[in-house]
Amino acid sequence: MTREDAAYVARLARIDLTADELDLYAGQLAAVLDHAAQVAAVDTSGVAPTAHPIPLSNVLRPDEPRGSLDRGEVLAQAPAVEDGRFRVPRIMGEAP
Amino acid sequence: MSPAGWEAVIGLEVHCELLTATKLFCGCRNAFGDEPNTNVCPVCLGLPGSLPVLNERAVEFAMRIGTALNCEIRPSVFHRKNYFYPDMPKDYQISQYDEPINVDGWLELPDSTRVGIVRAHIEEDTGKTTHVGGGGRIHDAAHALVDYNRAGVPLVEIVSAPDIRSADQARLYAAELRAILVASGASDGRMEEGSMRVDANVSVRRYGSDEMGTRCEVKNLNSLRSLGRAIEHEIGRQVAVVESGGAVAQQTRHWDEAKGVTVALRSKEEAFDYRYFPEPDLVPLAPDRSFRQRAVAGMGPMPAERRRRLVALLAGEVSASGLDQVATVVELDLDGLVAAAIEAGIGPALALARTANEAAADAEGTRHLDPGAYVKWLRMENDGILSATQAKAVLAELLDRGGDPAEIAAAKGFEAMAEDSLVAVVGEVVTRSPAEWERYCQGDEKLAQFFIGQVMKATRGKASGKAVVAELKRLSAGA
Numbered sequence: 027m028t029r030e031d032a033a034y035v036a037r038l039a040r041i042d043l044t045a046d047e048l049d050l051y052a053g054q055l056a057a058v059l060d061h062a063a064q065v066a067a068v069d070t071s072g073v074a075p076t077a078h079p080i081p082l083s084n085v086l087r088p089d090e091p092r093g094s095l096d097r098g099e100v101l102a103q104a105p106a107v108e109d110g111r112f113r114v115p116r117i118m119g120e121a122p
Numbered sequence: 123m124s125p126a127g128w129e130a131v132i133g134l135e136v137h138c139e140l141l142t143a144t145k146l147f148c149g150c151r152n153a154f155g156d157e158p159n160t161n162v163c164p165v166c167l168g169l170p171g172s173l174p175v176l177n178e179r180a181v182e183f184a185m186r187i188g189t190a191l192n193c194e195i196r197p198s199v200f201h202r203k204n205y206f207y208p209d210m211p212k213d214y215q216i217s218q219y220d221e222p223i224n225v226d227g228w229l230e231l232p233d234s235t236r237v238g239i240v241r242a243h244i245e246e247d248t249g250k251t252t253h254v255g256g257g258g259r260i261h262d263a264a265h266a267l268v269d270y271n272r273a274g275v276p277l278v279e280i281v282s283a284p285d286i287r288s289a290d291q292a293r294l295y296a297a298e299l300r301a302i303l304v305a306s307g308a309s310d311g312r313m314e315e316g317s318m319r320v321d322a323n324v325s326v327r328r329y330g331s332d333e334m335g336t337r338c339e340v341k342n343l344n345s346l347r348s349l350g351r352a353i354e355h356e357i358g359r360q361v362a363v364v365e366s367g368g369a370v371a372q373q374t375r376h377w378d379e380a381k382g383v384t385v386a387l388r389s390k391e392e393a394f395d396y397r398y399f400p401e402p403d404l405v406p407l408a409p410d411r412s413f414r415q416r417a418v419a420g421m422g423p424m425p426a427e428r429r430r431r432l433v434a435l436l437a438g439e440v441s442a443s444g445l446d447q448v449a450t451v452v453e454l455d456l457d458g459l460v461a462a463a464i465e466a467g468i469g470p471a472l473a474l475a476r477t478a479n480e481a482a483a484d485a486e487g488t489r490h491l492d493p494g495a496y497v498k499w500l501r502m503e504n505d506g507i508l509s510a511t512q513a514k515a516v517l518a519e520l521l522d523r524g525g526d527p528a529e530i531a532a533a534k535g536f537e538a539m540a541e542d543s544l545v546a547v548v549g550e551v552v553t554r555s556p557a558e559w560e561r562y563c564q565g566d567e568k569l570a571q572f573f574i575g576q577v578m579k580a581t582r583g584k585a586s587g588k589a590v591v592a593e594l595k596r597l598s599a600g601a
């Protein structure tokens with residue numbers, strides 16, 4: 027885990043880090059990755075992968091409408107509103 | 123057609139909204155056209171502490187689609203696809219990544235070509251963003267407005283193998299897939315409302331080569347027509363780039379319908395890093411046999427099978443253009459009417475042609491007709507009671523106001539040509555033109571047209587040409 031890797035991950039998460047913080051977190055993340063590498067070294071051939079820590083599957087709900095929130099209440103939380111919709115700053119580029 | 127010496131390699135990604143009552147992970151209504159931000163709740167707004175719960179019906183629809191596309195249905199897992207864009211308030215989209223529910227299927231085109239289906243997975247739709255100012259163009263917009271009614275609506279994304287070789291074939295694939303989605307009951311397939319959205323991956327190579335060229339993804343294809351035009355243009359553009367010594371850059375391109383060109387949006391070099399990881403709030407999905415059977419119970423035959431059945435009913439009376447008509451009536455869900463008519467004794471060619479042409483022009487209206495009334499309408503032309511022109515007028519009225527075809531014909535005065543009055547008119551016309559009648563009786567069949575013309579004149583177009591010929595034959599046989 028280099029300093030550049032840490033800066034890249036921070037940028038993806040939209041977190042501003044100072045130079046000192048980058049050094050700190052690069053070191054900590056490296057320790058986490060080393061630990062994961064230790065686990066990965068164990069021979070797991072013949073062990074079924076764990077998809078989820080809780081041994082459950084198919085948790086489903088029936089397709090029945092439940093009430094939605096009041097629009098006025100929802101939009102009141104937004105920094106800016108126009109025409110019943112959330113108003114956001116000019117977007118550079120297409121949706122990913 | 124690709125330029126000479128070149129071959130296109132095309133794969134399509136189709137997003138299809140499912141016809142559930144509610145969203146994928148919450149109980150908000152899944153409805154098109156509601157007032158903005160009225161179908162939102164803590165889950166689909168991504169408010170802290172909210173938890174998603176998977177919609178059972180969405181899973182059933184996904185399995186229907188998988189079954190209809192001959193896929194293997196497998197245990198699957200949901201992932202978070204992380205990105206920052208205001209169309210998703212959570213800042214991630216829940217999707218199936220490396221373990222999708224449906225894999226390895228195929229779709230059969232009307233000409234029997236098979237296109238591979240790589241996967242058909244479940245994911246949630248995003249909100250709808252409207253760019254304000256700058257004529258709606260993203261880069262010039264002053265700001266954007268977001269409606270989250272669509273955020274969290276269930277989608278199935280169907281990814282084809284790169285088996286498609288032309289713009290025409292891509293259009294056929296999309297039309298066939300739409301028909302399959304509609305027949306499975308999972309989607310309404312409405313491209314104009316965005317409930318079916320198509321992106322095309324296009325590359326070109328020298329004919330005979332099996333290398334893969336650099337591909338571009340073309341977006342904003344809102345109709346089958348723009349899909350065909352955009353791919354056609356993109357193939358031409360890529361061939362021109364390579365032939366002039368350049369290299370195709372891997373890009374996402376936007377189809378500009380008005381200008382008829384594709385425009386670069388962003389290079390794939392700066393591709394997004396989505397940091398996929400398993401969605402910790404959802405457990406795996408592992409539908410057992412009985413769940414799968416329940417999902418597909420009551421699902422009718424798919425279009426390919428329906429075309430086969432209709433061709434069998436036509437019993438050899440079908441030409442090459444007839445095969446197109448078969449594809450049309452199946453696509454418009456009118457094949458049941460053709461089958462009912464043929465079984466009721468209507469001539470197969472007439473039943474097919476009228477349904478694929480006149481009735482297909484108002485397929486929606488025709489689907490709502492009483493099948494009995496439709497067959498009765500066809501029978502009047504089949505039996506020579508109505509001319510083709512009259513039959514069309516009666517159908518228009520039937521579709522417009524409903525009612526009984528015989529009564530509509532009577533109200534329009536078409537019933538005046540009941541058999542006995544036609545016999546009388548034909549008799550008069552024959553008597554007036556003895557020389558022509560003589561030649562007709564001696565076998566000059568061209569004169570039938572002369573007599574039909576005379577009868578039409580006398581009846582002001584109300585007679586059926588077919589009925590006139592029948593009467594002429596009867597008279598000449600007795601002469």
Ligand SMILES: [Zn+2]
Nearest residue numbers: 148150163166
């Ligand atoms: Zn909701």
